[in-house]
Amino acid sequence: xxxxxxxxxxxxxxxxxxxxxxxxxxxxxxxxxxxxxxxxxxxxxxxxxxxxxxxxxxxxxxxxxxxxxxxxxxxxxxxxxxxxxxxxxxxxxxxxxxxxxxxxxxxxxxxxxxxxxxxxxxxxxxxxxxxxxxxxxxxxxxxxxxxxxxxxxxxxxxxxxxxxxxxxxxxxxxxxxxxxxxxxxxxxxxxxxxxxxxxxxxxxxxxxxxxxxxxxxxxxxxxxxxxxxxxxxxxxxxxxxxxxxxxxxxxxxxxxxxxxxxxxxxxxxxxxxxxxxxxxxxxxxxxxxxxxxxxxxxxxxxxxxxxxxxxx
Ligand code: EPU
Numbered sequence: 001x002x003x004x005x006x007x008x009x010x011x012x013x014x015x016x017x018x019x020x021x022x023x024x025x026x027x028x029x030x031x032x033x034x035x036x037x038x039x040x041x042x043x044x045x046x047x048x049x050x051x052x053x054x055x056x057x058x059x060x061x062x063x064x065x066x067x068x069x070x071x072x073x074x075x076x077x078x079x080x081x082x083x084x085x086x087x088x089x090x091x092x093x094x095x096x097x098x099x100x101x102x103x104x105x106x107x108x109x110x111x112x113x114x115x116x117x118x119x120x121x122x123x124x125x126x127x128x129x130x131x132x133x134x135x136x137x138x139x140x141x142x143x144x145x146x147x148x149x150x151x152x153x154x155x156x157x158x159x160x161x162x163x164x165x166x167x168x169x170x171x172x173x174x175x176x177x178x179x180x181x182x183x184x185x186x187x188x189x190x191x192x193x194x195x196x197x198x199x200x201x202x203x204x205x206x207x208x209x210x211x212x213x214x215x216x217x218x219x220x221x222x223x224x225x226x227x228x229x230x231x232x233x234x235x236x237x238x239x240x241x242x243x244x245x246x247x248x249x250x251x252x253x254x255x256x257x258x259x260x261x262x263x264x265x266x267x268x269x270x271x272x273x274x275x276x277x278x279x280x281x282x283x284x285x286x287x288x289x290x291x292x293x294x295x296x297x298x299x300x301x302x303x304x305x306x307x308x309x310x311x312x
Contacts, residue, residue: 005037008080011053016040023076026083027067028130029225031272033076033302035062042086044187047158050082051185055160062301063185065132066108069139069225073302074272084134088187093118098196099153104134104186108141108148115151116208119200120193122150127208128215130226134186139299140173145211148191149173156188163187176230176297220257222265228279229262229294237286237294238262244285251278276304 003009003019017039023032041047054061060079064070084105091111092101097118102111108131115123125146129136140149152173155166160183172179180186229237241247241261249256250267252274257263264275264282283294304312 003036004078005057005059005080007057008053008059009037011057012039012049015046015049021081023064023067023072023081026064027070027072027225028223029067029071029266029270029275030223031074031266031270031275032070032072033074033272035077035081036079038064038081038083040083040085041088043088044156044158044163047082047084047088047185047187048162050080051158051183052160054080055183061185063134065105065135066130068130069135069141069298071225071272071275071298071300073276073300073304075302077302082185084132084187096196097198098193100191101188102133102191103188104132104137106133107131108133108136112208115191115193116204117201118193119197119204120151121195121200121204122146122193124204124207124211125150128212133189137186137189138178138180139176140178141176147173147175149178151191151193153190153192155186156190158185158187159183175233218260220259220263220265222257222267224257224263224265225298227262227297228264228282230297232292232294235290235292236262240286240290240292240294241282244282244289246282246285249278249281251275251281254278256282272302273305276300277307280307 017037019037020034021038022034024030039050063082088103089105090103091106091114112123112127126142126148129141136148140147152168157164231237238261246256247261248258253267253270254274255265255267257265287293
């Protein structure tokens with residue numbers, strides 16, 4: 001049988017790829033079907049090659065980072081899934097300790113730890129956030145105390161016209177959101193903290209540890225994708241969902257966490273459809289009670305079936 005991506009694969013030179021690779025192991029939910037093709041890129045030239053080949057052969061392209069904020073459907077993803085590693089997972093600190101050049105495939109918690117050790121106060125704002133740097137930039141990841149956008153200076157990306165540098169102001173950082181043009185893959189970012197000081201490193205690392213402890217006590221240990229919905233500020237999704245009486249509600253093996261209502265957890269063998277159906281119940285019930293339609297924070301990819309039995 002010929003691969004659904006054979007034209008695309010013909011255009012790849014010297015890149016490692018796998019066909020029909022299950023994606024569940026690459027997500028924190030441990031849920032998700034296979035991708036037609038998964039390609040591993042180690043440098044910017046690899047990313048450019050994949051981006052152009054996908055565009056020319058009209059192959060859908062999805063960049064998978066830490067898989068921490070993601071619900072991939074049970075049927076998986078058609079087209080190519082791109083994962084970044086090698087040079088694109090490096091973290092380089094400049095001599096002043098005020099700048100970090102980091103690859104999009106680097107671990108975000110590892111970056112946060114590096115920044116805390118350099119005495120970057122802003123890192124306290126986004127510590128505890130999982131995933132990879134590319135995803136963190138794309139969704140301006142963070143907590144109530146701060147977000148990555150505060151220290152972004154510029155973002156490097158592969159585009160159909162070659163490599164491009166975006167200045168921070170071009171990307172419109174806002175609550176869990178940025179604006180990037182289509183057909184753009186983030187490859188690296190330069191971060192800057194003007195008032196970094198090694199003198200504060202020990203204090204910041206201790207604060208971060210305390211925050212992590214607090215979070216451990218208030219967030220579930222079971223497999224999840226983190227907060228399911230954005231906070232409809234000034235309200236909190238967790239509070240609204242709890243007030244609707246939904247904690248502990250289940251569909252299949254998916255459950256509204258009894259620890260934190262804004263988390264849906266995978267008890268053991270939950271399917272993506274279980275999680276999706278449960279999330280729809282949460283949205284409907286919160287809407288009925290509070291007239292607030294919760295917006296997903298978790299990114300849903302692939303196809304799902306809604307309560308009217310329609311394929312989305
Ligand atoms: N609450 C409830 N019931 C619950 C859960 C929470 O009433 O079951 C109330 C809490 O008492 C609190 C409010 O809701 O008054 C907010 O809860 P919490 O302090 O746990 O923080 P959060 O807003 O739910 C945010 C981020 C988390 C991050 C924490 C800690 C969002 C959507 N979520 O959660 O980020 O870890 O703050 O900084 O902004 C993530 O993005 O995946 C994530 C886990």
